[in-house]
Amino acid sequence: MVTELNKPSPPHKSKTREEYMNPRQRAHFKKILAEMKQGLSQDIDRTVHTMQDEATIFADPNDRASQESDVSLELRNRDRERRLIKKIDETIARIDGSEYGYCESCGVEIGLKRLEARPTATLCIDCKTLDELREKQVAK
Numbered sequence: 654m655v656t657e658l659n660k661p662s663p664p665h666k667s668k669t670r671e672e673y674m675n676p677r678q679r680a681h682f683k684k685i686l687a688e689m690k691q692g693l694s695q696d697i698d699r700t701v702h703t704m705q706d707e708a709t710i711f712a713d714p715n716d717r718a719s720q721e722s723d724v725s726l727e728l729r730n731r732d733r734e735r736r737l738i739k740k741i742d743e744t745i746a747r748i749d750g751s752e753y754g755y756c757e758s759c760g761v762e763i764g765l766k767r768l769e770a771r772p773t774a775t776l777c778i779d780c781k782t783l784d785e786l787r788e789k790q791v792a793k
């Protein structure tokens with residue numbers, strides 16, 4: 654959810670013959686990740702306060718079941734966001750260690766456009782495609 658005050662960072666504009674993952678690019682992606690983390694943290698805090706404020710015990714079993722279902726869905730979403738925050742922290746550590754932007758599997762450059770779309774990406778598009786194909790084969 655993007656508000657007027659919290660606009661996303663503009664995409665990185667590469668200069669000709671710019672070195673891949675130079676300090677300027679790393680700072681750009683670190684800023685994007687920090688903004689993502691801040692937004693997720695605010696959502697989690699907002700959910701906790703909302704759940705505390707709306708804690709009502711309904712007499713009607715249907716209302717109670719509906720409320721429990723809503724709470725369960727919110728908790729699953731927040732758990733997913735908590736895991737994403739952990740992944741963002743790991744990604745920021747990779748940026749600090751100058752490992753960011755390179756595929757964990759084969760070591761090639763992930764690419765700026767892919768990182769703009771998914772700043773927490775750890776695999777190049779080829780390795781990710783192979784990984785997804787393996788998942789589909791195992792699922793069958």
